[in-house]
Amino acid sequence: MWPLIFLACPKVDQQAMRQDDKEKIALQEAAEMYWQGVRWAEPTRAAIYIEDPLERVRFTVDIAETHYVEAKVMHTELDPAPSEAAGNELEVWRTAKVYVRVEKIDSDNVLRVSEESQVWYRKSDGWYVEIPQTETK
Numbered sequence: 001m002w003p004l005i006f007l008a009c010p011k012v013d014q015q016a017m018r019q020d021d022k023e024k025i026a027l028q029e030a031a032e033m034y035w036q037g038v039r040w041a042e043p044t045r046a047a048i049y050i051e052d053p054l055e056r057v058r059f060t061v062d063i064a065e066t067h068y069v070e071a072k073v074m075h076t077e078l079d080p081a082p083s084e085a086a087g088n089e090l091e092v093w094r095t096a097k098v099y100v101r102v103e104k105i106d107s108d109n110v111l112r113v114s115e116e117s118q119v120w121y122r123k124s125d126g127w128y129v130e131i132p133q134t135e136t137k
Contacts (some may be wrong), residue, residue, distance in 0.1 A: 004009040020078060027076045030127040031098045040065060041058060051128040059131065069103040069111065094122035098129075101111060 030049055037046025043060040050056045050097050079095040098118045118132040 012087070018087065020081070023122065024076055024078055024097075027078070027122075027127050028073065031073045031076060031100070031118075031120065031129075032074050034129055035073055035100060039068045039071040041068070049129050050131060051123070052131070055131045067105040070101075071103070072101045073098060074101055074115070075099040088094060092121045092123060096120045096122070096127075 009012045034046045034049040037043065038064070041063055043063050046063070047059055050059055075098075077097045077099075081094060096119075098120055100116045100118065101113070102116055103111060103113045120127050121130060122128075
């Protein structure tokens with residue numbers, strides 16, 4: 001009777017779960033490195049997680065204008081894996097959200113504390129942060 005019960009239970013895909021765990025760890029490490037670079041105003045340390053060269057330069061300029069007191073990655077959340085495997089290097093393999101608590105001093109010399117949500121995406125060579133597009137004046 002016992003063998004029949006085990007046959008009736010759906011089998012959990014352990015390899016997929018382990019892969020998700022590895023992806024989540026890699027995302028957590030990338031996000032923490034990015035935010036350490038932001039926190040300590042080290043643009044080269046953080047900019048490696050920005051894929052677009054133009055956005056990378058904009059980021060480098062903007063980071064010098066803001067004084068961050070603290071930045072802490074609170075939570076990472078993987079989006080569901082795509083149904084098809086990514087084939088070439090131009091495709092995004094996975095997306096995720098990273099939640100961060102940020103303390104920074106604004107231009108009025110006031111400490112602002114906020115929680116931010118960032119979109120990250122995985123390509124063949126690692127995780128990248130998606131920089132929100134801002135309108136130019």
